[in-house]
Amino acid sequence: MIVIVDYGAGNLTSVLRAVSFLGFKAVISDRPEEILEADRIIFPGVGAAGSAMDGMKIRGIDTIMKKAFHNGTPMLGICVGCQIIMEKSEENDTSCLGFIPGEVKAFSKKMKSDENMDTDENIFLKVPHMGWNSLETVQDHPLFKGIKKEDEFYFVHSYYPVPVKKEHVLGTTEYGINFTSVIGKDNLFASQFHLEKSGKPGLLILKNFCVWEPC
Numbered sequence: 280m281i282v283i284v285d286y287g288a289g290n291l292t293s294v295l296r297a298v299s300f301l302g303f304k305a306v307i308s309d310r311p312e313e314i315l316e317a318d319r320i321i322f323p324g325v326g327a328a329g330s331a332m333d334g335m336k337i338r339g340i341d342t343i344m345k346k347a348f349h350n351g352t353p354m355l356g357i358c359v360g361c362q363i364i365m366e367k368s369e370e371n372d373t374s375c376l377g378f379i380p381g382e383v384k385a386f387s388k389k390m391k392s393d394e395n396m397d398t399d400e401n402i403f404l405k406v407p408h409m410g411w412n413s414l415e416t417v418q419d420h421p422l423f424k425g426i427k428k429e430d431e432f433y434f435v436h437s438y439y440p441v442p443v444k445k446e447h448v449l450g451t452t453e454y455g456i457n458f459t460s461v462i463g464k465d466n467l468f469a470s471q472f473h474l475e476k477s478g479k480p481g482l483l484i485l486k487n488f489c490v491w492e493p494c
Contacts, residue, residue, distance in 0.1 A: 281305035281489065282317035284344075287334030288324030288359055290475075297475040297482060303489045311343040319489065320344075320352055323475070324359030328383065328438070329371025331359050341376060348378055348467060355488045356469030358436060361462065364469055365440050379464050381442040390455025404455045407437040412472075414460060416450045422468050422487040423449075430480035432472035434460075439471055466493040 283294050283305055291307045298305040298321070305321070308314060322344070324331050335341040348354060356364050363375045368383035375383070390404045411431040416423050439458040442448055449468070450461030460471040468488065474481040 280317055281319045281321060282314050283307045284314055284320060284322040284340060285309040286322070286324070286331060286338060286340050288322075288326055288331045290323045290325045290358070290473075293475045294321060294323045294357070297485055298489065301482060301486045301489060309338050309340065311339050314340065314343050315347055315350075317347070317352060319355070320347055321355045321357070321488075322360040322363075323357040323473075324363070325435070326359060327370055328359060328362050328368035328373040328375065331363050332373050332375060335363075335376075344376060345378075348376075351466045351493065353488065353491050353493055354467045355474075355485075356467070357474055358471060361469035361471045362438060362440055364462070364467065365442070368438065370438050378467055379440075379442055379447050379462055380444060381440060381447070383438050384441050385438050386455065386458075392455065407435060408454045409435045412452050412454060414450050414452055414472075416461075418446075418449050420449050420463060420468070421491050422484050424487050425483050426480055432460075432470070432474075432477040432481060434472045436471055440469075 285307050362383045364378040365375050365381050365383050366377045369385050386406045413431050447462050448459050449463045451457050452460040462469050474485045
């Protein structure tokens with residue numbers, strides 16, 4: 280059974296619908312024992328890292344997530360779920376789960392697009408980064424199977440993960456800077472973009488996760 284973790288960060292029903300559409304059985308749960316027994320775990324999220332971690336701690340889910348990760352359960356983080364697996368976030372000065380070494384940083388309010396980079400005009404990119412953008416895969420991964428270079432994904436975020444080790448960076452995206460948009464380690468894969476809102480490419484990655492057997 281696939282468990283979609285409810286830790287108070289929202290956006291659960293759309294993920295459940297996407298998984299069900301793909302033909303896989305899933306439940307939404309905040310019960311630690313059910314999460315620990317899951318065959319696969321998805322933890323989506325919207326909002327702030329601080330409230331997301333508070334929600335996990337109140338429910339005792341942070342400890343369970345750590346056990347599941349070390350047990351080798353396939354895990355998928357989406358958006359805020361991609362950020363709280365780092366050690367720390369600048370958002371709310373939050374200590375996170377620490378599955379991947381590194382921190383989460385905020386976009387600068389003064390990022391220029393490529394076409395305005397060499398001008399003196401103060402035309403800055405909007406933060407949060409919201410809308411469709413491309414993905415450059417920098418490492419092969421089973422969850423990227425079938426993804427094409429021209430595919431685009433849907434983003435809504437003001438923060439992004441910055442892993443310490445390059446081996447944990449699976450994909451990057453350009454938005455004023457080249458930032459890490461997909462990270463992974465062992466049985467863990469996480470995307471900064473919303474898979475459930477990214478049309479066929481997002482559903483393809485989600486489907487790949489639902490059959491993924493990490494080594």
